[in-house]
Structure formats: C-alpha cells, structure tokens
Amino acid sequence: MGMTMTQKILAAHAGLGSVKAGQLIEAKLDLVMGNDITAPVAIREFEKLGCDVFDKKKVALVPDHFTPNKDIKSAENSAVLRRFAKEHEIENYFELGEAGIEHCLLPEKGLVLPGDAVIGADSHTCTYGALGAFSTGVGSTDMACAMAEGSLWFKVPGAIKFVLTGKPGKWIGGKDVMLHIIGLITVDGALYESMEFTGSGVASLPMDDRFSMANMAIEAGAKNAIFPVDELTIEYVKDRAKRPWTAFEADPDAQYRKEITIDLSKIKPTVSFPHLPDNTRTVDEIGFEPIDQVVIGSCTNGRITDLRAAAAIMRGKKVAKGVRVIVLPGTPDIYLQAAQEGLIEDFVKAGAVFSVPTCGPCLGGHMGVLAKGERALSTTNRNFVGRMGHPESEVFLCGPAVAAASAIAGRITAPEGWGEVEAL
C-alpha cells in the first residue's frame, strides 16, 4: 500500500521500509526545539535523566515568548535556557539580538530542511511542513526525552489531501486560504491527521504563504501539515542549507481519508470571529465591526512578504483615530529588511508602532495586552477566550492585508480591489 508524504518521512526516520496509519513507531529526529515557556519545564525533566543531550547541533533553544523579558519570573526562565545552553554547549541557542520568533527563525537559519523530522515544544512547530519536512508540536516532557534520546514515539497519522487549484486574487494570501480551510473542516477536522497540500495551485503560493498555512494546521487539530518540495522550496533552502536534504513525495497510491479541492481564485478575505479559529466569515459577510487594536506579526504572519503587504496598504495613510497598531517582525533579519525597504517608515508615519521580534501580544504576554471589553484584529493564530488579555476581550483573526486596511478604516474591512486577477 502506498504511503503519504508524511508517512514516507516517518518510515525513513524509523528505519522501516513502510509504515501505516495508526502504527506506533520510534522515529529519529533532526531537530529538537524549545522556547522560554516550554524549555524550562523540559530542562527540569531532562535533568532527572542525568545524561547529556544526544547531539549539541540538533537542539535549538529560542527565547521568544516573554522576551525581551517582561518581568522577573520570565527573566529567570530565560536564564534557565542560557545556563543550560552553556552547560551543554548547545550550538543553536539564540540570545536576544539573534533570536526571533522560533518558527520564523529556524527555517531562515537553515536549521530545518526538506525531509527532516522535527519536534518542538510549541504547538506551531507544524510550520516547517511548508518546507516538505515532518514537524510537529509536542510538550515539554517529550522535548526532554527527545533531547536525551534523539528520537520519540509517534502514532503514524492518516491524512487529508488538499488539492489546491488556481491562483489567489489580489490581496489574498495563505492566511485567508487557511482560515477558509479551518472554517470548512472545523477546529478538530484534522484531529491526529496530516494535512497534505498538493495540486497545481501550490506553485502560486510563495514560501511565506506556505509557512502561514502550515503554521495553522494545529488550529484544525492536525498533527502536521506538509507541502511538496518544488522550485520555490529549493530556491528558499539552497543558500541556507548546511547539510544534505531529501525531497520526499507521496506515493501515487497513497491512502487519504478525504480529498478536498480548494480553488484559490475563489478565496475571499477571511476573518475568524471570537472565540474559535473555525468561526470564519468572508469580508463580504461582515457588517460594522469596530476594533481597538490591530496586531501584525507572529509566527503565522511576521515574515517579510506579510510586512510588505501591510506596508503597501498603509503607506501614505493614517491609522484611524482610536485604533492602536502594533507591527512585530519575526526575526532580526526581517526587521533589517523592513528597515532597508522603508517599511518601518511607512508603518511609523501611518501611526503604528514597530516592535522588536517577539511572540508578545499573541498569547497575551506583553507588548499589547487587551483590557476588558477591547477588540483586537490580529494576524496571529488563536482567538480563544482570554488569548490576548482580559477574559472579556475579543480577538478576530485575519491576514496582513485585512489587518492593514482595517487599521486605516477603524473597522474590519479588506483593501480595495481585493480578489482582482493580477496581471502576470
């Protein structure tokens, strides 16, 4: 029986000729990652094992959630990572100044490559599926044992196949596509499964859009998302990779629980209403929805093409009175690129603030926490109760174009001309 792309990567990492859905396997890992929230718990558990890390090159520690540290406790958590990295000579420990949002940073540094098997103690580790890698989020104890053994147990997932066709219209990005899909299949629609993207439409999605899409697979309950390795992937990794990598392909007779075709040309600007990511509406179904704060950034949409889209819409305009706008680049390199391209100037002149790279407000940590009754429109990934602050605040999720247009309008809207077919 044929295997899906994910199954083939898992089989290769388990040293097995083939695997099937539901099988429990032990797979070797190419990278084990943790952050300043999850790694302190992992380090505590790891130290109970009394051993060294399996490979100093294959552990990554990225303090990104409550950094630059927001209070004494978070500073102490970062200090745990710093001490551990020194003690165990962890090569990929990223200090402030080098650190960015983990899921923007690791692909940028060439630490995740096509065909890899990666775990991270962060649910959005599924982001790296954009590169044709198997990557999934786990908890701290899994991270601890993976740091010791270099391998972890997995239940081989079945898959849903998403056949993408067509090309997205103007101002429509990967985020709109993914919110549409989550709205379609719901927040547990891919529970324990892989979301395997394929079809002619993949070629029209830049890497940053693929990262956005794979990033939110967890919001449909999925174990991972995965994209085929094509010219754009190769272009992305060729100057970043410092080791060989493998492009896997699904077998032609691979089994899928379901096949869903998505015509990208029909996707409209999409917004998730409180308090679940599957509570989606397209922009033409949205009435007057005023907002207090707009957040543009995060592991979902903090990459350069996201910032370019937002800046292009805000350039020469002013943020609506009463709206606060926070822009957060994903990494120092993205920050620098935004500076060189004049995007920071666009944002600041429009009345937005431009932050350092941090997860910050996405999880109600710092740099833009919401008060009771406030409503935020955000390019982040979750709109659960209390996610960005007070339990009685509200979060609406969208892509960077909708966020920028809404910042100017003061209410949820899409940029003019959305959906138009762009000239080649």
Added chain:
Amino acid sequence: MSGIAYKYGDNVDTDVIIPARHLSTQDPKELASHCMEDIDKDFPKKVKPGDVIAAGKNFGCGSSREHAPIAILASGVSCVIASSFARIFYRNSINIGLPIMECQEASEKIKAGDEIEADFSTGKIKNLTTGETYQAEPFPQSILELIEAGGLVNRTKKRGAIIR
C-alpha cells in the same frame, strides 16, 4: 476513588485551562490556583481531590503548554473524561501521568455535580448518581506500557540505553 464531575463543553483550549499570563511559573500548586479560571472562576477554590472533569470533543486544543495538564493534575483532579482529546494534550497527559479517558457516552451523559468513579486501568466509568456505567476506549499496548512505567521520563530512565 470517587469525585464530583465538573462539566464543560467542546474545544476546551489550553488558554482557558491555564492562561498564558500565568506561564512564567512552573510551580504545580501556583498553576493549579489559576486552573480553568477564565471560564469557571470558582474551579480552583471548589475542586477537591478525586474530582473529575467531563467535557466534549477536542479537549485541550491549542498550545503545547504542559502547564495545562500539570495544572489539572495539581488541582487534585483524578481523571479527565472527554469524547476526544487534542493530540498534544493527549501526549502530555500520558507523559506526565494525568489520567485521561476517551468516552463518548460518558461525555454526553455525565452532568455537572454527578458523583463519578473512574477506573483508569479497566476504562470503567461509574456514575454513582445515576447508576450508569460507561466504558472508555482502551489504550494501545505501547501507550499502556508508557503509563505503567510511570510516564515518559521514567520509561526513558528504565530503558537506560540511549538510542543513538
């Protein structure tokens, strides 16, 4: 051991189990003191050792924070019963030794305040208030071994030989 059921709906996410504003600590007792507070502010005060959480589908969805099952376990909750669990929460619970049981019937029939006796080893859930008995889905053999070893860290210790 029996306890009182706390009943919640579908898609109880880890942000409500333990809000991110409390993630600067790893102390189980401190985490327990904020468990579920955003959807049930009295939970940390009312919950007693042996009580159970009964919920709908996709329990524990969202973030990978292990602080969520740690907070529930430290609250004294003896078992979480749901019709399905989000996968990272499922792994984390097994890894740290929080008993979880997947049972559609129990998830539907248990009401808030029912007295529940759950036997994790057999999967039998007794509703002492209504007299009903429900049977949870059995765990696969290798997961059972993980549970019997006392969680992932203990199993890794017992395995001794580090796989390279």
